[in-house]
Amino acid sequence: xxxxxxxxxxxxxxxxxxxxxxxxxxxxxxxxxxxxxxxxxxxxxxxxxxxxxxxxxxxxxxxxxxxxxxxxxxxxxxxx
Numbered sequence: 001x002x003x004x005x006x007x008x009x010x011x012x013x014x015x016x017x018x019x020x021x022x023x024x025x026x027x028x029x030x031x032x033x034x035x036x037x038x039x040x041x042x043x044x045x046x047x048x049x050x051x052x053x054x055x056x057x058x059x060x061x062x063x064x065x066x067x068x069x070x071x072x073x074x075x076x077x078x079x080x
Contacts, residue, residue: 001031001056002030007029007057007058008058008060010029010032011058011060012069015062016064018034019062019063019064021037022034022062023063023064024061025037025039025061025062026038026040026059026060027044027060027061028047028051028058029057029059030048030051030052030057030058035047035048035051035057
């Protein structure tokens with residue numbers, strides 16, 4: 001069974017091709033394969049848990065670029 005990191009690497013390595021087929025969908029990746037594509041996180045999650053069990057799949061919104069898998073947090077810090 002592939003780890004979450006391996007499944008995410010699969011997504012990144014194949015992102016361009018996946019976007020051509022699944023752009024805008026939430027895809028469920030298990031064992032380095034797309035197991036399903038869904039309109040919402042909830043649908044994808046329910047499918048993944050029912051099919052593979054909790055923690056055994058990756059859910060990823062499929063889109064070009066890195067906007068759906070990178071987050072930037074800004075903070076206001078005062079150093080004295």
